[in-house]
Amino acid sequence: xxxxxxxxxxxxxxxxxxxxxxxxxxxxxxxxxxxxxxxxxxxxxxxxxxxxxxxxxxxxxxxxxxxxxxxxxxxxxxxxxxxxxxxxxxxxxxxxxxx
Numbered sequence: 001x002x003x004x005x006x007x008x009x010x011x012x013x014x015x016x017x018x019x020x021x022x023x024x025x026x027x028x029x030x031x032x033x034x035x036x037x038x039x040x041x042x043x044x045x046x047x048x049x050x051x052x053x054x055x056x057x058x059x060x061x062x063x064x065x066x067x068x069x070x071x072x073x074x075x076x077x078x079x080x081x082x083x084x085x086x087x088x089x090x091x092x093x094x095x096x097x098x099x
Contacts, residue, residue, distance in 0.1 A: 011019045040046075 011023050
């Protein structure tokens, strides 16, 4: 019975021509929307192409974000490498000087 409650009201037996024509136009519009939705669901190739385009856009966005993040990251690792080599050189120099 809940399904019957969701059905749109049809014009009654005493409905005028304008009301009937309005109902027919509304029904045609709803049918057109339904057919378009079903057609979209059955268009596997189109859906696959749409999904591929969405995935491509997402990958490009992530690549741009990664590039921007890499550009804005300070050169801390390079400074750390230089500091380590300086420390190694200093230790080597002290040991050599003590001999």
